[in-house]
Amino acid sequence: MSVTVPEPHWRHVPVRLDVERWATRRTRRRVLVVVHTVIAGQRLLDTIRLLEGESRVQICFTQAPDVFSNGVSEFLDRLGGLVLPWSQAVQTGFDLALAAGHGGLHELHAPVVVLPHGAGHNKVIEVGQRGRQVAQRGAYGLSRQRLVRDGAVVPEAIVLAHHEELARLGRECPEALAVAEVVGDPCFDRIAASLGSRALYREALGVGTGQQLVLVCSTWGPDSLLGEGWGTLERLVTELPRDEYRIAALLHPHVWNAHGDWQVRTWLAQLVRSGLILGSPYEDWAGALVAADHIVGDHGSVTLYGAMTGAPVLMAGRSDAPVDPGSPMAELMSFAPRLRGDRPVRPQLKRGSAFRGARRYERVAARITSEPGRFARRMRALLYRKLHLRAPAARTTTEPARLPLPVRYDGPGSVVPR
Numbered sequence: 001m002s003v004t005v006p007e008p009h010w011r012h013v014p015v016r017l018d019v020e021r022w023a024t025r026r027t028r029r030r031v032l033v034v035v036h037t038v039i040a041g042q043r044l045l046d047t048i049r050l051l052e053g054e055s056r057v058q059i060c061f062t063q064a065p066d067v068f069s070n071g072v073s074e075f076l077d078r079l080g081g082l083v084l085p086w087s088q089a090v091q092t093g094f095d096l097a098l099a100a101g102h103g104g105l106h107e108l109h110a111p112v113v114v115l116p117h118g119a120g121h122n123k124v125i126e127v128g129q130r131g132r133q134v135a136q137r138g139a140y141g142l143s144r145q146r147l148v149r150d151g152a153v154v155p156e157a158i159v160l161a162h163h164e165e166l167a168r169l170g171r172e173c174p175e176a177l178a179v180a181e182v183v184g185d186p187c188f189d190r191i192a193a194s195l196g197s198r199a200l201y202r203e204a205l206g207v208g209t210g211q212q213l214v215l216v217c218s219t220w221g222p223d224s225l226l227g228e229g230w231g232t233l234e235r236l237v238t239e240l241p242r243d244e245y246r247i248a249a250l251l252h253p254h255v256w257n258a259h260g261d262w263q264v265r266t267w268l269a270q271l272v273r274s275g276l277i278l279g280s281p282y283e284d285w286a287g288a289l290v291a292a293d294h295i296v297g298d299h300g301s302v303t304l305y306g307a308m309t310g311a312p313v314l315m316a317g318r319s320d321a322p323v324d325p326g327s328p329m330a331e332l333m334s335f336a337p338r339l340r341g342d343r344p345v346r347p348q349l350k351r352g353s354a355f356r357g358a359r360r361y362e363r364v365a366a367r368i369t370s371e372p373g374r375f376a377r378r379m380r381a382l383l384y385r386k387l388h389l390r391a392p393a394a395r396t397t398t399e400p401a402r403l404p405l406p407v408r409y410d411g412p413g414s415v416v417p418r
Contacts (some may be wrong), residue, residue, distance in 0.1 A: 001259065002224075013036070020126045020375060023033065026056055027055070027056055027058040028056045028057070028095075028389070029056060029057045029058070029095040029096070029387050029389065030057070030058050030060065030094045030095050030096075031048075031051070031057055031058070031059045031060070031095065031096045031097070031098065031387070032058075032060050032061075032062060032084075032089060032092075032094040032096070032097040032098070032108070032110055033048055033059060033060070033061045033062070033081075033099075034062055034064045034089075034097055034099040034101070034104075034105070035061060035062065035065075035072050035075065035076060035097050035109070036064045036065075036066040036068075036069065036072070036099065036100070036101030036102075036103055036113075037061055037066050037069065037071075037072060037101060037117070037119050037253070037254065037257070037258040037393075038071045038072055038075050038253040038256075038257055038281065038282075039100075039118075039252070039253045039254065040099070040100035040101045040117045041072060041075050041076070041079075041100075042075075042253075043100045043115060043116075043117045043118075043186075043187075044098055044099075044100050044115070045403075046186035046187075046190075046375070047098055047115060047186075047379055047383070048098065048205065050376060050379055050380040050383060051383065051394065053394075054059050054392075056389060057387065057389075058082075058292075059081065059082070060081070060082045060083070060084050060089075060094075060100045060135075060240065061076050061079070061081045061082065061084070062083065062084045062085070062086055062088075062089035063076065063081045063083070063085075063086060064086060064099070064101060064103055064104050064105075065103055065104055066101060066103050067087065068220075068253075068254045068257050068258060068289075069257075070257040070258070070260075071253065071256065071257040071281075071349065075282075078258070078282075079280040083337075086104070089108070090104070090107040090108060090109070091109075092109065093109045093110065094108070094110035095110065095111075095115065095387055095388075096110060096111055096156075096280065096386050096387055097110040097111070097112045098112075098113050098115070099112060099113070099114050099115070100114070100115045100116065100117035101117065102114065102141075102146040102147070102154075105154050106150075106154050107243040110159075111156035111157075111386060112154060112155045112156055112380070113155065113156060113159060113383075113386060114141075114155040114157070114158050114160065115161065116141055116160075116161065118301035119161075119185065119187065119188075119301035119304040119305055119328075119329075119331075119368050120160075120162060120165060120185075120301075120304075120327065120328060120367075120368060121139040121140060121141040121142045121162050121165060121168070121324065121327065122139070122299065122301070122304065122323055122324055122327040122328070122329035122330070123139070123140050123299070123322060123323060123329075124138060124139055124140065124322045124323065124324050125138060125139075125140045125143065125145075125322075126267055138172050139168060139172060139324040139327065141356045142165070142168055142169045142172045142173060143172050143173065144172060144173040144175075144176075146175050147176045148173065148175065148176070153173075153175055153176050153179060155176075155179055155350040156179060156386065157179050157181055157382065157386065158176055158179055158180045158181070159181060159183045159382070160180055160181065160182045160183065160263075160381070161182070161183070161184055161185040161188070161368060161370070161371070162182065162368065162369055162370040162371075163182050163370045164183065164367065164370070165180075165182070166180060168324070168326055168327075170267075174344060181265070181382060182370060182371060183374075183375060183378045183379050183382060184369050184370075184371035184372070184373075184374050184375030184378055184379070184381075185303040185368055185375055186284065186375045186376070186398075187301075187305060188284050188305065188308065188369045188372060188375075189369075189373055189374075189375050189376070189398040190246055190366050190374065190398055190400065190401055191286050191289060191290060191305055191308060191309065191401070192372065192373065192398075193398045193399065193400045193401075194286055194287060194290045194306070194400040194401040195309070196400075197287075197290070197400050197401075198290050198291055200287075201287035201288065201290050201291035201401070201403065202291040203247070204287065204291075204403040204405075205248060205277055205288060205291055205404055205406065206246065206277065206406075207246050208246075209293065210244070211244060211245060211246050212244060212245050212246070212262050212293040212294065212349075213242070213245075213246050213247075213248060213291055213292050213293050213294070214236055214240065214245055214246070214247050214248070214293065214294045214295075214296060214349065215248050215249075215288060215289065215291075215292035215294070215295050215296070215297075215306075215311075216232065216233060216236065216247065216248065216249045216250070216296045216297070216316075217249075217250050217289075217295060217296070217297035217300060217302040217303045217306065218249070218250070218251050218252060218255065218297070218300065218317070219252045219254075219298055219299060219300025219301070219302075219303075219312070219317075220254035220255050220258065220300075221254075223298075223299070223317060223318040223321040223322065224252070224255075224298050224300065224317050224321075225296070225297065225298040225316045225317040226251065226255060227317065227318075228316070228317055228318065230267070230268075230271075231341065232296065232308065232316050232339065233247070233249060233268070233271055233276065234271065235341075235345050236296065236345055237271050237274050237275060237276050238274070239344060239345045239346065240345060240346060240349075241284060242275055246275070246277060247275065247276050248276070248277035248278075248279060248288055248292075248406070249268075249275065249276060249277070249278055249279060250285050250288060250289075250302055251264065251278075251279070251281065252281075252300060252302075253281040255281075256281040261281075265278075271362045277406045278406055278407050279404060279405050279406055279407075280404075280405050280406065283402070283404060283405040284401045284402040284403075284404065284417070285302065285400065285401075285404070286305075286401035287401040287403055287404045288402075288404045289305060289306055289309060290303060290309055290401065291404070292306070292309065292311045293311060293405055293409070294311060294312055294314065294337055294349050294352060294353070295309075295311050295312070295314070296313075296314045296315075296316055297313060297314075297315065297316065297317075297325050298315065298316055298317030298318075298321065299317060299318075299321040299329055299333065303315075304328060304329050304332060304364070304368065304387060305328075305366045305368070306364035307328075307332055307361045307362075307364040307368075308361075308368065310358075310361070310390070312349075312352040312353050312357075313332065313336045313352070313361070314336065314337055314338065314339040314348065314349070314352050315332075315333055315336045315337070315338045315339065316338070316339045319333070319338065321333075328364050328367035328368060331363075331367070332361075332364045333356055333392070335360050336357070337351065337352055342364075373398065375398070376396035376397065376398055377396045380394075380396055
């Protein structure tokens, strides 16, 4: 009796051996976009859009293993791209792979370009094996533990935003310097391109004439602003008069993905009903940052990007959060006033506005990227060089941020745009 062996579910046309029989368009290169987390996926969109209109390239996506992988499947579904299961992606050859995380990259059969998923490399991680004493701590994205496997550097190229990061990389992983390239920062460029549209972003958020917008920015984890509790949000919403202030919150996508969208909305439901503007983790956050009159943040990237908007920054979260002492975030934390829990909020905001630190903020902002306005052009050149293709003549531009789309809570199971 003959047994029919089921055909594998790896039936995506562009990566089949008999692709020419089925494909409508013949392409010359295949690029794999490796999405570890939602925030990494969002960051990679700034890169793959540089291949828009490129008919010689087929782009595929895959979800890589990561502790914060919740939400990635839905993110990829919304994109509508061709998604390969990780088990197939690691057994298929590609001409190039793009990632903004590090897990599993050594398993790929492709030269890998790794980008940062935030404002440079500020946070430090413990370097060592679980259950053993930690020997040292390294900046995430620059440490040898993340970049080297079996004595060899994994990435084909490591994208950096600033030339000073070369020195930091050289201290932590000198063998990776040969593949490091200073390209720039897409978020910095998008914020800069958005500054002239501030009034539009404020209108989209419902900030009225004469009102001041206080933007609360929280990264993820126990050292973050929210990791310290809901007290900061509650104080801002309850202490500041509604006719003079609006309060908005941007939470790192890891907060939403770790606990679930429904849970986060439920936790913050009463504050939203009391006037809190809650930013969607799936929408562009840069417009809300540009719209802010005050920023209350922690050691996350959004707070650092706030240094380039001119809005005064008040620090919250843990003052001893794990930050690389040589990073621009450490410099910002060294002088930005902290929000005191034993004093009223309103006078602290006023003192923050009077703080004579404009030049300090400008200096920190200048440390985010040494290639302001040039990410698109430089990253596009890098892509075509690694793909061994001649780049078509095209003018790269940086578009302003899309209008922010807050959400509100209308009861269990609901999430409705304002």
